Amino acid sequence: xxxxxxxxxxxxxxxxxxxxxxxxxxxxxxxxxxxxxxxxxxxxxxxxxxxxxxxxxxxxxxxxxxxxxxxxxxxxxxxxxxxxxxxxxxxxxxxxxxxxxxxxxxxxxxxxxxxxxxxxxxxxxxxxxxxxxxxxxxxxxxxxxxxxxxxxxxxxxxxxxxxxxxxxxxxxxxxxxxxxxxxxxxxxxxxxxxxxxxxxxxxxxxxxxxxxxxxxxxxxxxxxxxxxxxxxxxxxxxxxxxxxxxxxxxxxxxxxxxxxxxxxxx
Amino acid sequence: xxxxxxxxxxxxxxxxxxxxxxxxxxxxxxxxxxxxxxxxxxxxxxxxxxxxxxxxxxxxxxxxxxxxxxxxxxxxxxxxxxxxxxxxxxxxxxxxxxxxxxxxxxxxxxxxxxxxxxxxxxxxxxxxxxxxxxxxxxxxxxxxxxxxxxxxxxxxxxxxxxxxxxxxxxxxxxxxxxxxxxxxxxxxxxxxxxxxxxxxxxxxxxxxxxxxxxxxxxxxxxxxxxxxxxxxxxxxxxxxxxxxxxxxxxxxxxxxxxxxxxxxxxxxxxxxxxxxxxxxxxxxxxxxxxxxxxxxxxxxxxxxxxxxxxxxxxxxxxxxxxx
Numbered sequence: 213x214x215x216x217x218x219x220x221x222x223x224x225x226x227x228x229x230x231x232x233x234x235x236x237x238x239x240x241x242x243x244x245x246x247x248x249x250x251x252x253x254x255x256x257x258x259x260x261x262x263x264x265x266x267x268x269x270x271x272x273x274x275x276x277x278x279x280x281x282x283x284x285x286x287x288x289x290x291x292x293x294x295x296x297x298x299x300x301x302x303x304x305x306x307x308x309x310x311x312x313x314x315x316x317x318x319x320x321x322x323x324x325x326x327x328x329x330x331x332x333x334x335x336x337x338x339x340x341x342x343x344x345x346x347x348x349x350x351x352x353x354x355x356x357x358x359x360x361x362x363x364x365x366x367x368x369x370x371x372x373x374x375x376x377x378x379x380x381x382x383x384x385x386x387x388x389x390x391x392x393x394x395x396x397x398x399x400x401x402x403x404x405x406x407x408x409x410x411x412x413x414x415x416x417x418x419x420x421x422x423x424x425x426x427x428x429x430x431x432x433x434x435x436x437x438x439x440x441x442x443x444x445x446x447x448x449x450x451x452x453x454x455x456x457x458x459x460x461x462x463x464x465x466x467x468x469x470x471x472x473x474x475x476x477x478x
Numbered sequence: 479x480x481x482x483x484x485x486x487x488x489x490x491x492x493x494x495x496x497x498x499x500x501x502x503x504x505x506x507x508x509x510x511x512x513x514x515x516x517x518x519x520x521x522x523x524x525x526x527x528x529x530x531x532x533x534x535x536x537x538x539x540x541x542x543x544x545x546x547x548x549x550x551x552x553x554x555x556x557x558x559x560x561x562x563x564x565x566x567x568x569x570x571x572x573x574x575x576x577x578x579x580x581x582x583x584x585x586x587x588x589x590x591x592x593x594x595x596x597x598x599x600x601x602x603x604x605x606x607x608x609x610x611x612x613x614x615x616x617x618x619x620x621x622x623x624x625x626x627x628x629x630x631x632x633x634x635x636x637x638x639x640x641x642x643x644x645x646x647x648x649x650x651x652x653x654x655x656x657x658x659x660x661x662x663x664x665x666x667x668x669x670x671x672x673x674x675x676x677x678x679x680x681x682x683x684x685x686x687x688x689x690x691x692x693x694x695x696x697x698x699x700x701x702x703x704x705x706x707x708x709x710x711x712x713x714x715x716x717x718x719x720x721x722x723x724x725x726x727x728x729x730x731x732x733x734x735x736x737x738x739x740x741x742x743x744x745x746x747x748x749x750x751x752x753x754x755x756x757x758x759x760x761x762x763x764x765x766x767x768x769x770x771x772x773x774x775x776x777x778x779x780x781x782x783x784x785x786x787x788x789x790x791x792x793x794x795x796x797x798x799x800x801x
Contacts, residue, residue: 227728227748231613240614251729310588335728337609337616339591344547344579353548353660356576359722369663373723374572375489375674377667379544383660394722394729396715437588437624441604442617446754452775454766460780464788467760468796470776475758477680477737478704478793 214268215365215385217260218325219293220316220346221253221275223284224336237442249284252331255398256391259361260329261292267365270294272323276304276316282416289411290403296416297323303421303431308438311431313342317349318424326385327368332357332392343390353383357392480554480568480577481526481534483516484545485667490637490677491569493529495630497638498596499567500530505598508564511535512646513557515550517543520648527646529638534646535561541655544665545573548658551580556653558585563625565603567593570629571676578629585625590618593628594635594734594755607631611728611751632677633734673707675724680737683709683726683753684719687742687763687782691719696786697741703793709733709753711743727752742782745770762786 225231226246234241249257260271273288275281276299285296299319304312320328328347333340347354358370359378369382370389391398403411421428429435455470457463471478479499481492496512503510512526512534520538535557541549554577558566568574570592582589594615595606602619603626609616620626675681682701684694694708701708710720712727726733728748738756742763743749750773753759761774764781771777778785 225610227611228746229610230747231610233614240610308588310583310586313583335611338611339579339589340575341579341582341589341591344576345583347547348551348580348583353658354580355660356547357572372572374545375677376672377665379662379666380664381546381660382663383548387660394715394725395712396718397722437621438590438618439621440616441619443609444615444617446612446615449754449759449773449775452759452771452773452777454771454777454779460784460788461792463778463780464785464792467776467778467789468792471737471758471760472796475737475775477758478796 215263215326215363216269216324217263217271218320218323218328219253219256219260219271219273219288220320220328220330220342221257221273221284221288222250222331222334223247223275223277223281224250224334227251227335233443233445237444238440240443247280247283249287250331250334250336251395252333252335252391254400255393256329256331257288257291257293258398258400259358259391261401263327263361263363267363272297272325274316274319274323275299276312285416286411287403289414289416290407291401292407295414298416298418300418301420303428306433306436307431308436309339309341310345310437311435313345314349315421315424315426315431316342317346318426319419320346321350322424327363328388330388330390332390343388347388350388352386352388354388354390355381355383356390358389359393359397361389361391479510479512479531480566481512481514482569482571482574483514483519483522486518488522488525489569489571491571491632492526493640494632494635494637495567495569496526496529496531498630498635500638502565502567502596502598502603503530506564506601511561511563513554513561515542515553515557520650523648524645527644528640528642531646533649535649535651537651537653539655544662545577546658546660546662547576547580548660549655550577551584552656553653555581555584557651560651566625566627568629570631574629578627582627587625587627588620590628592631594631596628608732608755611748612732612755613751631734675707675709675726675731675733678707678733678735680704680706680739681709681726681733681735682706682739682741683711683743684714684741685711685743686713686717688714688719694719696783700739700786700790700793703790703797706739711746711749740770740774741786743770744768745773
C-alpha cells in the first residue's frame with residue numbers, strides 16, 4: 213500500500229517580483245530577486261505529503277539549478293519530505309528544457325517511484341511541459357492539471373478542469389500527475405520550526421549529469437534546439453483617464469458612452 | 479495545424495490556429511495541412527477549408543471522443559510524420575498544451591507554449607510568448623534543422639473571415655489506437671453556457687473590495703448584461719468567494735479580452751501580470767491610490783456598491799437601444 217512518491221520542484225522568483233531585463237536583453241536581472249518554490253510545485257509537495265500521511269511511504273524531492281536551490285529543497289524537507297536530490301551541474305544552465313528534462317528523468321528513474329508529482333506549470337518561463345515530457349521519456353501515463361488527487365496504491369485518480377467543465381481521469385501506477393489548482397485547494401503547509409530543525413539532518417544528495425549515466429556531450433550548449441533571442445517588456449499603456457461625474461449614475465453614463473463610442477468594445 | 483475537436487464540433491481556437499497557420503504558410507510559400515482527431519470528426523473536417531486548410535488528415539474513432547494524452551499523443555505523432563511539415567501549430571488550450579508538450583518529447587522536437595505572435599523572416603520562424611505570467615515576453619528561434627512546433631494562445635491570433643465556398647480535402651488516416659493504462663472516468667460539462675475566461679471577449683472581475691461571496695451577484699449581473707465572463711482576483715479566491723477556475727493572475731489564468739472590468743481590485747503585481755494584456759481596462763475602486771488605476775484606460779473612483787448597479791443599468795439601456 214505504501215507508495216514511493218517523487219516530487220520534482222523548481223525554484224522560481226517570488227510572484228511579487230518586479231521583473232527587469234538584463235543589459236543583453238536575453239535574460240532577467242536576478243541579483244535582487246527573492247526565490248521561492250514554484251507555487252504549483254509546492255501544491256505537488258502538499259499533495260504528496262497528504263498521500264504519504266494516508267497510505268505511508270516516502271516522499272523524495274528532486275530539483276536542479278545552482279546552489280541556491282538547496283534552500284528550496286530544505287524547505288520541502290522541512291514541510292515533511294524525507295529526502296532530496298539536487299542536480300547541480302553547470303551544463304544544465306545553457307541547454308534547452310528538452311535536455312534539462314532528460315536529466316531530470318534520469319534522476320527520478322533511479323529513485324524507482326510509484327507516483328511522480330510535479331507542478332502543472334512554473335511561474336517563471338511558464339512552459340508547462342516538464343511533467344508531460346518526463347512521462348513521455350519514462351513511457352508512463354500522465355494525468356495533467358489535477359485539482360484533486362486520490363490513490364489506492366494501485367491507481368491514481370484526479371479531477372482536471374477543462375474549458376467549460378471538468379473530467380475525472382484514472383491511471384494505473386506507476387504514473388505521473390501534474391498539479392494545478394490554487395492555494396485555496398491545496399493550502400500547502402508551512403515548514404514548522406521543528407520541521408526546519410529536522411530538515412537539516414535529512415539526506416540531500418548532490419548529483420552531476422555524469423553521475424546519472426548520461427553522456428555529458430549531449431548537454432553541450434551547441435546541442436540546444438531552441439534559444440531565446442531576446443526578451444521584451446509589454447508595451448507601455450497610454451495613460452488612462454479618471455471619469456468624473458456628479459454621482460455614480462452620471463459616471464456610469466459617461467463610462468458606457470466612452471466604452472461604446474471611443475473604445476467600441478460594448 | 480492540429481485542430482481541436484470536442485463534443486461534435488471544432489473549438490473556435492482551431493479556426494484561430496488555422497488562420498495563423500495560413501499566414502505562416504503564405505509567408506513561407508507553402509501549403510497548409512490540418513490534422514484532426516476525435517469521435518465524429520470526419521464529417522466536419524472539410525470545414526477547416528474555410529480558414530485556409532487545403533487538406534485534413536483525419537482519425538475518427540469513438541475511442542478518441544475525449545482527450546487522453548496516452549492515446550492522443552501516439553496517434554497525432556504518426557499523423558504529423560505522414561504530413562512531413564515545416565512548422566507545426568496547435569491550440570494552447572488546456573488539452574492542446576498537454577498534447578503539445580508530450581508530442582514534442584515523443585518527436586524529439588522543441589515546443590514553445592502559449593505563443594502570442596509569430597513572424598517569418600528569411601524563411602525562419604520566430605515566436606513570441608509571455609513569461610513571468612505576462613510581466614515580460616520572450617522571442618524564441620529554433621536551431622537550423624529543427625522542426626518548429628508551437629501552441630498558440632486562444633483569443634489572440636486574428637481569425638480569418640470564413641470563406642464558406644472553400645472546403646478542405648479530407649483524407650482518412652489508418653492509425654491504430656494504442657492500449658492505455660489511463661482512462662477517462664467521467665466528463666462533467668457545465669451546461670450554464672458560462673463563457674470560458676481564457677476565451678472571453680469581455681471579463682468582469684471582482685476582488686477583495688467585494689467584501690463577501692454574496693456580493694458577487696453584482697458582478698454576475700453586470701457580466702450578464704455585458705455578455706461577459708466572470709473572473710476574480712486571488713484575494714477573492716483565497717477568501718473562498720469564487721472557485722479557483724475564476725482566478726486571473728500569475729498563479730491563475732492569463733486573460734486577453736477586448737475589455738477587462740476590475741471591480742474592487744487593488745491591482746497586486748500578480749494580478750496585473752494576468753490581465754495587463756487586455757485591450758481595454760476599466761478599474762472601479764474607491765481608493766484613488768490603488769495601483770490598478772496606473773493600468774486602467776478608464777478609472778472610476780467610487781464606491782462599487784453604488785457604481786456597479788448604475789453601470790449595469792446603463793449597459794442594459796444601451797443594449798436595448800442598440801437592438
